Amino acid sequence: MSIIGSGDDDNGGRSNNPDIPGKDDLARSGLSSSSDPSGVPGRRLTNPLGDLSSYTYQISLYMITPDAYDAFVASGRRRINALSELTDGAAEGGAFLVAQSAGVNNSTERRAPGFVFDYAIDNLSLKTLTSGKATQTASNNTTFKFQIIEPYGFSFITQLKRAADVLADYNKQGSWPSNPIRQFFILGIRFFGYDENGNVADIEDVYEQFYDINITEMKFKLDGKATVYNISAASVAPRASFGLIRGRINNSKQVEAATVGEAIDLLFSKLNVEQEELFKEGSIKFKNEYAIEYIGDAREIREASLLAPEDTNKIRWPGSGARNTTQSNAAAEVRANAGNDKRGVTFNMDTPIQEAINALVVQSSYLRDALTVVYTTAVEPDPQTGATPEQNPNTKKTIRWYNLSAELSDARWDDKMLDWAYRITYVIQTYETPVVYSPYVNPGISYYGPHKRYEYYFTGQNREILAYDQKFDATYFNVVLDPSVRPLTDESSSEVATGGGTTDTPKVPGKKTGKPTLGRLGQGLEAQNTYVTSLYDPGAYAEAKLTILGDPDFLMRDTPDSINQVYNRFYGTNGFSINPNGGQVFIEVDFKEAVDYTSDDGTLNINESILFWRYPEEISKIVKGVCYQVRDVTSKFSGGKFTQEIACFIEDLGNPDAPTAGGREENGG
DSSP states (O other), X not given: OOEESOTTOOSOOOOSOTTSOOHHHHHHTTOOGGGOOSSSSOSOOSOGGGGSSEEEEEEEEEEEOHHHHHHHHHTTSOOTTHHHHHTTTOOSOSEEEEEETTOOOTTTSOBOTTOOSOOEEEEEEEEEEOSHHHHSSSOOEEEEEEEEEESSSSOHHHHHHHHHHHHHHHOTTSOOOSSGGGSOEEEEEEEEEEOTTSSBOSOTTTTOEEEEEEEEEEEOOOSSSOEEEEEEEEEHHHHHHHSTTTSXXXXXXXXXXXXXXXXXXXXXXXXHHHHHHHHHTTSOSSOOEEEEEEETTTHHHHTXXXXXXXXXXXXXXXXXXXXXXGGOSHHHHHHHTSOSSOEEEEEOTTOBHHHHHHHHHHTSHHHHTTBSOEEOOOSSOOTTTOOOOEEOOOOOBOBOEEEEEEEEEEEEEETTTTEEEEEEEEEEEEEBOSOOOOTTBOOBSOOOOOSXXXXXXXXXXXXXXXXXXXXXXXXXXXXXXXXXXXXXXXXXXXXXXXXXXXXXXXXXXXXXXXXXOTTOOTTTTHHHHHHHHHHHOSOOSEEEEEEEEOOGGGOOOSSOSOTTSOOOSSBOTTSSSBOTTSBOOEEEEEEEEEEEEOTTXXXXXXXXXXXXXXXXXXXXXXXXXXXXXXXXXXXXXXXXXXXXXXXXXXXXXXXXXXXXXXOOBOOOX
């Protein structure tokens, strides 16, 4: 276990790391280093492809050996030939091209063994779920669909099998999947174009992205025409780490710990012991190994306490450790009542590891100390007043959430289980939530601005938005246990509370959220769950969908590029790809409406005040137009055309008539 990064250094670093963009990268991407903002979004507000006179894309599909996959991940997922570069080309393994749009260049690319002829690849669609509203978890995910076209015959699967057999001979473990679509694949997307002077633009390294994928489905039919293989795929790490096979607790596990980090360490230790037992009894050939990493400033989560003062139920105090009647004696009884220094949590069989980690974070001081009200675990209401027991943490800590992702390494094919075994490193980082709709929480960090800004309709700069759809849902509502609860406010502060809202969304009192309550009795987690519900609720009062000209910065990843790279909350290792794992992703659209031609000089009169509600005064100085939180992005590549659909929620960013919230403590850095 380790912590990557230090403090709140979220600017991606101006380091000597070759995988971090320097001045040359910034310059050829239309951004000077002097204008590069530090620690906030907005590094490249417009689509960089819009600065080219023309451009096209290239899609590539690689098969890759496990050692080359480890080297690829260590490079920040930027170097597809990282293993070859590390070994000066001496490695027999590596990445091998299976299919590529526009054909394979034999002088610069390594074809997969036996792939003599070109196979085309096109009609790629990838959907990245960028928020809890899309995934219902603290993790993100990406799915893929694409086609491989074979002009004559239908030998693609046969060639794939032959290539897999060659890689099996190379594999040092001597085990390899007999099914060729069960191996590792990398999907690459590159852009090429000409600048305004007609010269070839030097953009390949900055405008390219690679995704490690598992093929989940392949379909084709023979009808006398070109054979088209329709393929569905998923990101490797989320599928392996959060799925049914490796992402669930096989047998009930109980841990007793004082902090989140201690509890996760104990849980993973038990999971690893279980894998060791399966290995010794011969049930498996290779062990899955579970590990945890905290990146950025996530040590605040690791050190968060599980000893909440409102958790009054002694059933969660550490037990004696007695497992049978002979071990139950006076000495064990003394140990059982030794003190209130730990909490016991039992994870039932088949509990998802995601849910287990979530339960620990939700009930810890990391979230509890940022609430205005918490409910005790007392089973009955106060006998004198009949009120629900509650407490005020009396802190001004800024509310924030967390993100859980994973990184895989040391892959080995287990021919007993007929599946891969990995070292699975779960990665935790803090997740900023400027927009919060819960009456139980302190405000989140102030709105930090958009990743992208668009001008639309009669602007003269409408060069990216192709279509815009919007709907309002007047039936949308929130539930609260106690409608009298109000967020903490401080009229003396100039900071802006972005929680709350101006949409007049109704609140239904006296109802629970229905979120998991593992670790607390009664209503003990209801305040925390209201905050989580505001982040995960798939509905919203106002939704929108934008269709835009494709932007390579929106080719996002659902996991960190690499835990060994310099940490950046808002961007990937290339410095410009949006990172949806460090905080809510926002865009802004500046609408302008044509009113009428003036009678004086015949020019068009433009209405520049298109809003859906009134922003707070301080926010209105920052937002240019209307603010949206991104839920998911679907990128489509077809026939040389690259477009994207952005599904998002319109955010009102706070109540302009409410007192501002202030005096907030800085988060642990």
